[in-house]
Amino acid sequence: MFGNHNRRGFLKAVAAVGAGLGLSAESFAWKSGMLQNTDEMPVFEVFRHRRSVRKYKPTPVPKTDIQKILDAARMAPTAGNQQPWRFLVVRNRTTLDRLKDACITRSLEGYKQRENTTEEELQTQKERATEYFSNVLSAPVYIVVLVDTQSKYPSYNRHDGPLAAGYLMLAARALGYGTVYFTDSIPDEVTKEVLHIPDRYERVCMTPVGVPDEWPDTPDKKSLDDLVDYETIS
């Protein structure tokens, strides 16, 4: 969005706004999305500012950006260099709408099986599900992260899969895109059926890639003291 040559001036200009929020100019700029779509984001800012995004703008994501993101993902640690990954990129709106409809149907099936569910409750649930899945499936690009059950060391796929997904999400954030690590919210069986995923591949997660409708606030995080022990666990 901003070239290197005018980045300094831009940061100076936003310093006043950021200062009012107790943020550095740079931190404010990343958080607000003003510095999106550049790969100059400092790495520790990327860690801090990746967020789980559940609603997107329709802004297209260039294929070069998708490739750059997946090129980072394939650099993740992997047991004995086995690289068991398969990344399925879905951009076809018709397919994504089919996925949305299948998710809504699936979510209502659970409700219908409950005893004593009234028509009114079903209607409310249908509206909720429609809103939720319309939002989470509003991005222009989805990536299904898969691992190959016939890889060299399949018992290590459970490490390799999430590692690549984590790299992917950080790389996307560095380019200004939101993601979210979906597992059961978008059922495995639904993606399998709608996207015709062969049994050989196991789904790790599925994530949208797109410009967030807005960047959510950071949820409350445990302090380092709550998470770290030195020498022995107290």
Add this chain to the structure above:
Amino acid sequence: MFGNHNRRGFLKAVAAVGAGLGLSAESFAWKSGMLQNTDEMPVFEVFRHRRSVRKYKPTPVPKTDIQKILDAARMAPTAGNQQPWRFLVVRNRTTLDRLKDACITRSLEGYKQRENTTEEELQTQKERATEYFSNVLSAPVYIVVLVDTQSKYPSYNRHDGPLAAGYLMLAARALGYGTVYFTDSIPDEVTKEVLHIPDRYERVCMTPVGVPDEWPDTPDKKSLDDLVDYETIS
């Protein structure tokens, strides 16, 4: 290692050397370790230049760096913001030597149980194991990444654990440190016993953090074409 003010001049100076190897000045500088110990490393360089390192220099790692690394790790995606992590940092050389001896003993036990193992074969294996574990336990800092089996959504720990470990390793690389995602190479039972890890915590992996004896070359990587499908898996 190099402040911002003289970074440009430094990069210019190494350009000639890097060019001979077909690398950009910056890429060469990161790869060679000349630009280590700064957090200015561009994020896509971090993805590219993290390597699994199995031998370290004794150079101390300041506690502020460990904290910065773990501060990044705790920003990883986590199911319903449960943050099930526990990071055990071990720097005590006596403890690490105990861990090394226990790993060597364990590795020889397997050998002794085989039929027809000669004394000579046992001796060779002991030398090999001693060299291997002396190298992999030569770093000044080790971090055991654990997840809490009593977390809010324990069935999602299998995602959250590797995700935090991945962040940790990238953050360490950005500061100029090597890591390696150890699972069975350093047996779970050994760390559990030597480090007195309570049953409540499940080990995800264990990694050294330190200045590499040398940065290994990038192992052969599959191409993007081998890993990526668009719309449907071919």
